[in-house]
Amino acid sequence: MRILLLSFYFPPDVGPGAFRSGAWVEALKALAPEATIDVLTTQPNRYASLRQHAPRLEQLGNVRTVRLPLPAHRSGFVDQSKAFGAYAWQVRRHLRREPRYDLVCATSSRLMTAFLAALIARRQRTRLFLDIRDLFVDTIGDVLPARLSPLVPLFRAIERFTFRQADHLNLVSGGFADYVRRIRGARPLSVVTNGVDELFLNVSFASSRPRLDGRRRVLYAGNVGAGQGLHLILPALARRTLDTHEYRVIGDGGQIGLLREATAGLPNVRLMPPVSRETLIDEYREADVLFLHLNDLPAFEKVLPSKLFEYLATGKPVLAGVAGYASAFLSAQPGVRTFRPTSLEEAQSGLAALQEDSYARDHFIDEHRRSRQMRELARLSLQLLDPTVHGRIGDAGRCHRTRKR
Template identity: 25%
Template sequence: MRIIYVSQHFPPEIGAAQGRAFDMSSNLSELGHDLHILTSFPNNMKSNKLFEKKKTNKLNIYRSISIKDTKSSSFRRLANYISFAISSFISGLRVRKPDIVYATSPQLFQGVTGYFLSKIHRAKFVFEVRDLWVDFAEILGQFQNKRLLNLARKLERFLYKKADHIVVVTNGYKDKLISLGIPETKISVIYNGVNPSDIKSPTRKIDIKEQYNIPKDSFLVLYAGNIGAAQGLKTVVNAARKVNQIDSSIFFLFIGEGVEKDALVKQARDLKLTNILFMDSLPKKDLESFYYETDIGIVSLKKQPLFEITIPSKLFDYMAMGVPTLVGVDGETREIVEKNSAGLFFEPENEKDFIRALLEAKNSQVTLDHMKTTMQYHLSDNFNRKKLAKKLNKSLLNL
């Protein structure tokens, strides 16, 4: 089949959305489909072009212009979303008669692009729901205007109704959509995961402790990912101060960007913390030395019922590298971690419980070593993106 795949975020940009879009489209291509990716020019890249088409690894990639997202203004971000929706729609008109138009959220306007392209091309419309964007925006206070929120909900429900098929990333999302009246037969659960080639033991390419002046004998705690409003990382920074008083060998390393990063850096500076380091985002391939030195990773979200049906994709990155994880996300994420011996749970936004779990992990080296040897097997068996692509392929062929 010829498939248009709409995803504003795509490599070389770094992130979970980019990784899933690349892996899933590549795996579908390997299964014999003709993939046409509609994406934007990278946000940090200057380009004088309005449109560009290239072929990479059997993928036809159509890049189009969008207003830059400064990540500091809601208006600017909305302009970024809408401008890409328009330019990607124009790109999609250049694709000859697709069978399926596959649009991935959370950015709802990508769904609008997908819907209208499916109508013009007389193709099936598949809408992928990677998070419940409107609900998250409301509980995190990112949009205070109730009228805009209601309009966004109406748009979201419109896309659910018009989609010929819906792909979600957790069973909880499926249950949520069913509660809104979406037929169960219209929904497929395709988890996040990793490609088999990404499951490996990390190697030391550089001595990061020496390069970044991290104490040689430290117990290294890593957070690598988005430092945003949803992650609840203020709790971890606060805990770092008390942890230093209990065990000065524990060191915290944060790698990533996000709207909360500056506030966390200031928080650490105000607390005069010497056991914490913040770094800029790095491509996945450059993280290998950091995973090699890491004793335990962190995956966390704020304490909200909605997050209990969310599974952060960062969990699978840690598992792929054999890194045990402190998980501050209840519900499905906790179940995966405990069922697959991948780490220890702490109550979200509970500083005392985070410290308890961290000290328990540090004092249980035998347990951590056992986790490292078993979690990758469970990951390759249950969250293999090549297997997940075959499951998605079956759903698409059934259309």
């Protein structure tokens, strides 16, 4: 059995795409030890400000990972397009030397990795499993520069072809299901969400930091782009709470410049570049409140941010500016306050209400362990070749199959 997996990000790179693809491969290895698994990915490039290196060719057991070099790029649309073009060209060239695969898999947020996998599967006349982490076309109309808006119809055509080409399509958010059904019809569809990494299990997140000035630390860790819209809420919130809270932002992205400009002169805000996951755990430990925000755009009402799983696993209080599916998902979790995106009054009120140090979320952590979630994703993938494959452990890693309404 030969399996090809495409992912633009892969360990040791950081970010949700890398963490998810790495765990997916580990689950495929466990369920199909006889299979040959080829991973075609890139050299670590998630953040320009976080330099990492990895072997170009790596063979670990039955998994061969090929990391393709990319030109230097930042987070802008044009730079990202050039980087993906380089990746796609090298993938197509590499596959000319390879025998046909039995199964092509891909995990994709910006659609194009999934599109590349669909083209490969069609050319090889093989089965295709896609894991969709974001609705790129649904979002792009709100964040794409006006000069590039004529490209939207092209992306819609690419999306339609890609979604319909897949033999099975998985979504990381149940909020995506209705949108995808309108394109895909009643063909196989599932929801396997993001999860809690083993790194966050059996770790104490109790803070040892003395609060000499009495201010509580609010931490945001993740991408700083148009989708987060941090510059629309965090500077104003910091001004309102100068004497009671300090803010730390760890991350990078296309709008870090806007955030830096908007927070200039605020003594209670510190911006930091991306850090390793081990260092990030230390930052979580020393935080009093974990902060998340999505921009006030209709497309983001369908999103379930991967960062929420990390945040909830720490047991720390969480303040989240989210709406729609994510807000409903969080409603059952203790120690979480949500507010309407960009609403300063609601954000300040929610922050003031989060006074406890920690909350028990054991059931959530057990239900959403990434290893279990990815075991389910691997099972669904392999069932395209062998319907008898079983991968569940009790009720964990549950797969929510969506039904046509």
